[in-house]
Amino acid sequence: MRPVGLYVERRSSLHALDPISKLVYAVCLALVPFVAGDLRVAFVVIVGNVVLLAIGRVLREGLLALAGVGFFLATLFVVQGMVYPGNVTPLVRIGPLVLYSEGLAYALWLTARFVNLTLSAFVLLFTTRPADLVDELVQAGLPPRAGYVLLSVLQIIPSMAARIAVIQDAQRSRGMETEGPVWVRVRAFLPVLGPLVISSLVAMQERALALEVRGFGALGPHTSYRLPWRHRLAWPVRLAAISALLMALVWRLAR
Amino acid sequence: MTCIIDVQGLTYRYPTGRTNALNDVSFTVETGQFIGIVGPNLAGKSTLCYALLGLVPQFFRGRYEGRVVVAGMDASHTPVHELARRIGIVLQNPFTQLSGARLTVEEEVAFGLENFGVPRDEMRHRVEWAMQQVGIAHLREKNPFLLSGGELQRLAIACMLAQRPDVLVLDEPTSQLDPRGTIEVFDCIARLRARGLTVVMVEHKLERLLEHADRLLLLAAGRVQACRTPSEVLESGLLQACGLAPPAHVQIAARFAARTASGVLPLTVEQVAAALRAAQPWVEASGTLQARAMEPPARWDERRPPPPVAPAIALNDVQFAYPDGTRVFKGLSLALGDSARGVRATGARHVAAGPGPIALIGENGAGKTTLVKLVAGLLRPQAGEILIDGQTIRQRTAAQIARTVGLVFQNPDDQLFKSRALDEAMFGALNLGLPPREAQQRACEALERVGLAELAEENPYDLSLGQRKMLALASVLAMQTPILILDEPTIAQDHPGVERIGRLAQELQAEGRLVIVITHDMEFVASYCPQVVVLARGRVLAAGATRAVFARPELLHEAGLEPPATLRLARALGLAATPLTPSEFIQGWQRWRPDSLDARRPADRP
Numbered sequence: 088m089r090p091v092g093l094y095v096e097r098r099s100s101l102h103a104l105d106p107i108s109k110l111v112y113a114v115c116l117a118l119v120p121f122v123a124g125d126l127r128v129a130f131v132v133i134v135g136n137v138v139l140l141a142i143g144r145v146l147r148e149g150l151l152a153l154a155g156v157g158f159f160l161a162t163l164f165v166v167q168g169m170v171y172p173g174n175v176t177p178l179v180r181i182g183p184l185v186l187y188s189e190g191l192a193y194a195l196w197l198t199a200r201f202v203n204l205t206l207s208a209f210v211l212l213f214t215t216r217p218a219d220l221v222d223e224l225v226q227a228g229l230p231p232r233a234g235y236v237l238l239s240v241l242q243i244i245p246s247m248a249a250r251i252a253v254i255q256d257a258q259r260s261r262g263m264e265t266e267g268p269v270w271v272r273v274r275a276f277l278p279v280l281g282p283l284v285i286s287s288l289v290a291m292q293e294r295a296l297a298l299e300v301r302g303f304g305a306l307g308p309h310t311s312y313r314l315p316w317r318h319r320l321a322w323p324v325r326l327a328a329i330s331a332l333l334m335a336l337v338w339r340l341a342r
Numbered sequence: 343m344t345c346i347i348d349v350q351g352l353t354y355r356y357p358t359g360r361t362n363a364l365n366d367v368s369f370t371v372e373t374g375q376f377i378g379i380v381g382p383n384l385a386g387k388s389t390l391c392y393a394l395l396g397l398v399p400q401f402f403r404g405r406y407e408g409r410v411v412v413a414g415m416d417a418s419h420t421p422v423h424e425l426a427r428r429i430g431i432v433l434q435n436p437f438t439q440l441s442g443a444r445l446t447v448e449e450e451v452a453f454g455l456e457n458f459g460v461p462r463d464e465m466r467h468r469v470e471w472a473m474q475q476v477g478i479a480h481l482r483e484k485n486p487f488l489l490s491g492g493e494l495q496r497l498a499i500a501c502m503l504a505q506r507p508d509v510l511v512l513d514e515p516t517s518q519l520d521p522r523g524t525i526e527v528f529d530c531i532a533r534l535r536a537r538g539l540t541v542v543m544v545e546h547k548l549e550r551l552l553e554h555a556d557r558l559l560l561l562a563a564g565r566v567q568a569c570r571t572p573s574e575v576l577e578s579g580l581l582q583a584c585g586l587a588p589p590a591h592v593q594i595a596a597r598f599a600a601r602t603a604s605g606v607l608p609l610t611v612e613q614v615a616a617a618l619r620a621a622q623p624w625v626e627a628s629g630t631l632q633a634r635a636m637e638p639p640a641r642w643d644e645r646r647p648p649p650p651v652a653p654a655i656a657l658n659d660v661q662f663a664y665p666d667g668t669r670v671f672k673g674l675s676l677a678l679g680d681s682a683r684g685v686r687a688t689g690a691r692h693v694a695a696g697p698g699p700i701a702l703i704g705e706n707g708a709g710k711t712t713l714v715k716l717v718a719g720l721l722r723p724q725a726g727e728i729l730i731d732g733q734t735i736r737q738r739t740a741a742q743i744a745r746t747v748g749l750v751f752q753n754p755d756d757q758l759f760k761s762r763a764l765d766e767a768m769f770g771a772l773n774l775g776l777p778p779r780e781a782q783q784r785a786c787e788a789l790e791r792v793g794l795a796e797l798a799e800e801n802p803y804d805l806s807l808g809q810r811k812m813l814a815l816a817s818v819l820a821m822q823t824p825i826l827i828l829d830e831p832t833i834a835q836d837h838p839g840v841e842r843i844g845r846l847a848q849e850l851q852a853e854g855r856l857v858i859v860i861t862h863d864m865e866f867v868a869s870y871c872p873q874v875v876v877l878a879r880g881r882v883l884a885a886g887a888t889r890a891v892f893a894r895p896e897l898l899h900e901a902g903l904e905p906p907a908t909l910r911l912a913r914a915l916g917l918a919a920t921p922l923t924p925s926e927f928i929q930g931w932q933r934w935r936p937d938s939l940d941a942r943r944p945a946d947r948p
Contacts, residue, residue, distance in 0.1 A: 218445050231457075238443035246442075246487045250756075256720045257756035259740040260749035261817060262773030266739050278769070281759025285803060289755070293438035296401055299422040300431050301441065301501065302457035306423075310459050312452035312469070 092241070093152070093212040101143030101210070105316035106220040107227060108324040113211040115328035117204040123335035125342075129199035132331075136206035145213040153205060160198050167194035217241050223316055231309045247283065254282045346509060346540050347371035347394065352408035354389060354398055363389040365564040367408070373508075376531070376541040378555035378572070380548065382585045382836040383808045386564040387544040388434060391513045394542065395431050396422045413508055427458065430502035431511040434807075434834075436494035436518075439501065440486050447489070447497060448473065448482040454505050472504035475530050491518035491752070492706030499527065503534070510534070512543040516550075517833050520705040520862045522902035528554055546836065549589040549907055552576075552609040560584060573606040587837045590865060590907040593924040594618075598931070611907055615914035653731050653746070653824045653856045654679030655717055660726035662716060670709045670880045671716075674726070678875070678885075679856045692875065692885035699847040699857035701867040701888065704877035705902030710860045711752070713877070714827045719743035730825070745774060748823035752830045752860075754807070754814035763789065763805070763813055764798040770821040781820070788819035791849075793842055807834040815843075826850055827858045832866050844870035868892070868906035868922035876901045893920045 101109075116136065120129035140146040164186075168179075171190030178188040211220075218238055225234035255265055258278045265275045298304075352367040364386045371377050379387050392398040396417040399406035410417040413428040433439050444450040448469050455465045473479040476496040481489065486497060495518050502510060510531075516524040528550045531541055535554075545551045551558070551572075558575040560567040562584040568575045575581060576588050576596070588596065591614045595607060600617035608614045655678045663669040677693045678700055702710045715721040716728060719740040728735050735743055748770070751757060760766040767785035772778065789795045792812040797805065802813055811834060818826065828847070832840045840863070847857045847870055859871060867874060867888060874891050876883040878901040884891045891897065892905050895913070904910070908927050909920060921927040 216445070235441075235443050239441070242442050242445070242487065249487070253751075254756050256715070256740070257751045259720060260718050260744055260747075260751070261757065261770035262741050262744040262821060263769075264739065264741040264773075266741070278759055282756055285759065286755045289803075290438045293433065293435060294440075294442060296397055297433060297439040298441065299397070299401065300395055300426045301454035302423050302426050302505075304421065304423040305426075305457050305459070308459045310456050310462060310465065312449055312456055312462065312465055314462075 092217045093148075093209070094216050095145050095148055095213050097144045097214075099142060099144045099214065101139060101145075101214045103318065104214075104324065105318045105321045106211075106215045106223045107316075108318065108321045108328075109211045109215055110220065111325045112328040113207045115332040116210075117207040119331055119335040120200045120203050122332060123338045125338065126196055126199055128335060128338065129196075129203050133199065133203050133206060136203065136210055139210050140206065140213070143210065143214045145209070148213055149206065149209045152209065153202065156205075160201070163197060164191060164194040167191065167197070219316070222311070222313055226311050226313070226315050235303075247287065250286075251279060251283060254279050257282075344373050345370050346373045346413055347542070348409070348411040349390075349393070350409045352390075352393060352410055353405075354393065354407070355405040356389075356402060357404045359404070362405075362564050364393070367561075367564070367566050369559055369566060369569045371509075371540060371542065373540055374535065374538050375556045376535055376543070376554055377557050377559055378551040379542065379544045379559045379561060380546075380551065380581070380586060381561035381567075383806050383834075383839065384563075385561040385584075387561055388513050389564075390561065391431060391511045391542070391544060393417060394509070394511050395429055396420060396425045423457075426454075426505070426507075428507060429509045429511065430505050430507035432495075432498050432502050432513060432515045434513045434517070436491070436498035439498045440494070445485055446482060447478060447484050447486055450486045450497060451500050451504050454501060458505070468504045468506065472500040475503055475533070476500045477526055490706050492520065492523055495519055496523070496527070499530075507539070509540045509542065512541070512545075514544055514546065514834075516545065516547060518706075518830075518862075520902050521864060521904045522705060524550060524862075525904075548586070549591075552589065552592070571606075572609055576609075577607050585836065585838045590868075590924045590927075591911045594908065594911060594927050594931075597924070597928050611910045611914055614911055618911075618915060655825065655856070656727075656729040656732075657713075657716070658727045658729070660716065660723045660728060662712065662721065662723045670712045671723070672880065674713075674880070674882065676713075676875065676882050676885065678858065678873075692882040698851045698873050699859055699871045700873040700875060701871035702858055702860045702875050702877065703862070703864070703867060703901070703903060704883075707879075708877040708901070709880045710877055711829060714749060714829065714858065714860065717825075718747045718749040718827065720749075741773070744770075744821070744823070746823055747825045747827065748818040748821050749827045750815050750818045750829060750831065752833065754810040757814050757817065758802040758810060761801050762798075763794060763800050763802050766802050766813055767798075767816045767820050770817045774821055784820040784822065785816070788816035789813075791819060791846055792816045808836065808839050811835065812839070812842075823855070825856045825858070827860070829860045830862070831859060832861060832863045840866060847871075862903075864903060864906045868908065876903070878902070889920050889922060892922060 116132055119132050137146065140149045168186035168190040169184065171187065171193050173189045174187035176188045177185045178191060179186040218241055221234050221237045225231055258275065259265055263275055263278055264271050348370050350368050352364050353362055354364040355362045367390065379390065381387050389398055392402065393410050394412055394417060398404070399418055400422055406418060412425065415425055417425060441450060441453040444453055451469045451472055452465050455468060473482060476499050478493065478496045478500060481493060489497060495515060499515055516527050519527060524547060532554055535541060543551065555572055557569060558572050559569045560575055560580055567584060568578060568580045576592060581588055591611045592607065592609065595614040595617060598618065598621060600608060600614060600621050602608045602613055602617055608617045657674055657676045660671050660674040662671045675692065702713065704710055712721065716723055719735055719738060730746055758766055760769065764785055767789050768781045771781035771784045786798070789798050792815055794809060794812055794816060797809065802810055805813065811831065815828065815831065831843045835843065844866060847859060851857045861867060872888055873886065874888040875885040876891060876897060883901055884894070884897050892909055895905060898905055906922055908922055908924055912919060912921050912927065919930060921930055
């Protein structure tokens, strides 16, 4: 059963850092280029994110994931290069197509912000179990019911995927073909979907019942089994991230 | 002692029910008592459990009359989470009892404690204790969604134990456990009782219940038929009148009117042995008996003419590991089926040849289900060969193999999706390409064989779990495959259901099909399966005639199993014969005379 999310199981100092500090970092650093409004700042932050991904031993995964949106970014350069409203200075001519420097510069600015935002998120998502993050948020004050909803979704999605495999097996053992052309696979959809939906509804009712007898609706304060995540660099990291955002604001105002 | 549960005049009907699930149910339970609830399917056992927790009527609504007071709280009005501070319940399906929001077993055990605001240090202490009690401490870091059925059942019990309830209600808590696991759970409950826990348990495994319960509450059609000591209930004949059967050793004791020193029906194997010795003094005096006369025909009659040639399965040096690296088989060689098809010629080290059905037994996690999935083509071995009637199945899809191998899954809800039972039963036959009329005819025959003919027009989800299991079986039966594999068919079945499945398996075998049954029910194996394969940790410990395999207790012990009660009784009496069923024992015992024995009384020995 593969868990939901991008988390990569590794041992690194970034993995050891508490989830909330990484969340603060990701939010602040993703915003820095937007606030600073300067391409150079964006590049500095991107380099910082790449270094952090390398420290977290997830640089390869991060770059591969980024490459997945490479085509979209390339399209952005072509479209903006041709049709950006402020286009004045032709830079490249390919047959009847003309790419203008203003459009390409704008595309570069958009791309830099997008890449930075993505890499900042990767610093958090590749090195943090989603459940750890939600659990820390609950300990930090998120209502337990909201935390439960988030956590149960994270757990139930992969469990449903595993269940689909079991149901498929059960139907294959009754002679239902699931291998072969597309129409064969489409025809096999209903016998899998039916038991999945019905049993999920039944399970939902039973789980609601089970939650009640496990005190889910109990009044009074809830406690947590997990110890709060402590890391000596937690506050320095959070303060540094917030400072970076403030400095970006100062940079913007000073220009 | 004080009364902790007081049920008076409880009548209840589900909102969509046509009849009452419970009718004028009244009983009381004193603190520290153990009440076993028994009854046939649809007797209202689970509904009664829900009522004790207030889930009926608070959760299910419906028509409710009467009064249920538990630990001083009126269960119909007190919020369930308040009742849950004093009363715990382990539901029938352990999977749905998971919170669904915890990543490790220990966090799952702690979930309820977090909700009740138990301080962290106390929580850690309780979680550790609860995991130790049910033997899952080694699984603490594992994801609950990755546990086996048996492990989940232990986890569900641990979750409730951690809440330290005064009353623990358990609805078939050992249905998916192997015999060793079942004994461990009952031992755990016994330890907790010594600390004052009150226990209410629904259980089909009567042998264990009789050992531990102070009273049996016999339910049928929602009414209390009896609420007395186990001996009194057994002697009243009400159990049989409700379609249930006493454990094998109790049947033997009743047949010979054996009584304990206090004059009541003995309940445990040891008590029955002592009572029989007292009734027949020469038994004790004869020491180790060589009861040659005690070899009656078995229920499956080992001397009957062989059935038509059944198919044969051969697994040659099969290796298999799951994608997560869990290795199950490392060079498994096993031959199953009819020797006339050359099973013995495969060179397999372990062979279960001869008239079946064949039982596949072993503790939880031994590899039983993995083995049959390999045979059904649902899993592919990394190395080795699987042959059916000498033909490799490597190139065939699972759907193609399903024309030969019918596999009935443990959980019927993985298969059922039609809105009419008849349509569901036709599904497999239609997949084989049969014309609808023929598929319907086969489906009707199959429904008849499993006892669901009258429910053909019902929606499968309106049937009980036992009936849904029968329906899933019918849908595979209608495919008329030469090989039929049943994965835990007796779970959730009452005694008539178990008997029906046993008879059906034998009939199919007699028709020339190969029937393989995965089960933890040793009494079922003893009664209906002449061949057996014992698996342990992916290895075949033994394969062959059931009587020969069951005669080796050390082997069963290694596999986490225990011999059927009749055989344990014979051993407790020092008999060398291997009776497997009460009728075998009774016939042998009747023919048995001291003068027909080889063994002499100790005083006569040189």
